[in-house]
Amino acid sequence: MSFLDVALVILALAFLAALVRVAKGPTIADRAAGADVCLFCVVAALAVLSVELDEPAFLAGVLVATLLGFIATISLARLVGRRRP
Amino acid sequence: MRALGYSLVGLGSALMLLAGVGVLRLPDTFARLQAGTKAASLGLACIFAGTVLLLPSVSSAVKLTLAVLFQFGTAPVAAHVIGRAAYWAGAPMWHGTVDELGRPDPDPTRTLP
Numbered sequence: 001m002s003f004l005d006v007a008l009v010i011l012a013l014a015f016l017a018a019l020v021r022v023a024k025g026p027t028i029a030d031r032a033a034g035a036d037v038c039l040f041c042v043v044a045a046l047a048v049l050s051v052e053l054d055e056p057a058f059l060a061g062v063l064v065a066t067l068l069g070f071i072a073t074i075s076l077a078r079l080v081g082r083r084r085p
Numbered sequence: 086m087r088a089l090g091y092s093l094v095g096l097g098s099a100l101m102l103l104a105g106v107g108v109l110r111l112p113d114t115f116a117r118l119q120a121g122t123k124a125a126s127l128g129l130a131c132i133f134a135g136t137v138l139l140l141p142s143v144s145s146a147v148k149l150t151l152a153v154l155f156q157f158g159t160a161p162v163a164a165h166v167i168g169r170a171a172y173w174a175g176a177p178m179w180h181g182t183v184d185e186l187g188r189p190d191p192d193p194t195r196t197l198p
Contacts, residue, residue: 003091003094003095004091004094006095007094007095007097007098007132008098010098010099010101010102011098011101011102013102013105014098014101014102014104014105014106015105016105017102017105017106017108017109018104018105018108018109018121020109021108021109021117026177027114027171027174027176027177028174029114029118029167029168029170029171029174029176030114030117032167033108033114033117033118033121033164033167034108034117034121036121036122036125036163036164037101037104037105037108037121037125040101040104040121040125040126040128040129041101041105041125043129043152044097044098044101044128044129044132047132047133047136047149048094048098048132048136050136050140051090051094051135051136051139051140054140056140056142056144056145059136059140059144059145059148059149059152060148062133062148062149062152063148063149063151063152063155066152066155066156066159067155067159069159070155070159070160070162070163073163073166073167074163074166076167077163077166077167077169077170078170080167080170080171080174081170081173081174
């Protein structure tokens with residue numbers, strides 16, 4: 001088990017913590033924050049995995065996921081604003 | 086060089102774990118948003134810097150630098166938009182919060198943990 005495997009396990013723990021917030025979150029904004037952190041964990045794990053497998057082609061996926069995550073968060077924010085108590 | 090790369094990856098994953106725990110444990114929506122934005126952005130930047138040091142090539146350096154720039158440009162905007170929408174949708178705040186815009190408290194008796 002190399003050092004990068006340890007980093008991947010830590011990232012998986014962070015993903016699980018944010019996923020619990022997505023499941024629990026009392027408001028849609030909490031779920032959006034949790035989903036944001038989930039996506040960041042996946043992006044970071046993709047970068048670590050590209051080092052571990054010596055595959056620099058994954059880094060294009062990192063760039064695309066960073067951009068798409070912003071659009072996803074903005075659309076979730078519109079969903080938050082639509083729900084009036 | 087490889088030792089520096091490994092330590093940057095380790096520091097970044099520790100920061101990502103901090104972001105996950107913060108999103109899980111902090112008391113209200115706005116505190117969770119700032120934990121998930123700031124700690125996760127710094128963690129991503131550290132992990133990407135370590136990745137560049139461990140996979141040294143021009144194309145990976147360009148891609149990851151662009152990714153860090155996009156991340157630092159878009160994560161505060163996204164958190165601000167979500168926080169603003171949550172504020173106007175009436176998300177509950179932690180009981181010690183001072184609301185400087187003076188939104189009337191919908192239920193002054195409720196307390197958050």
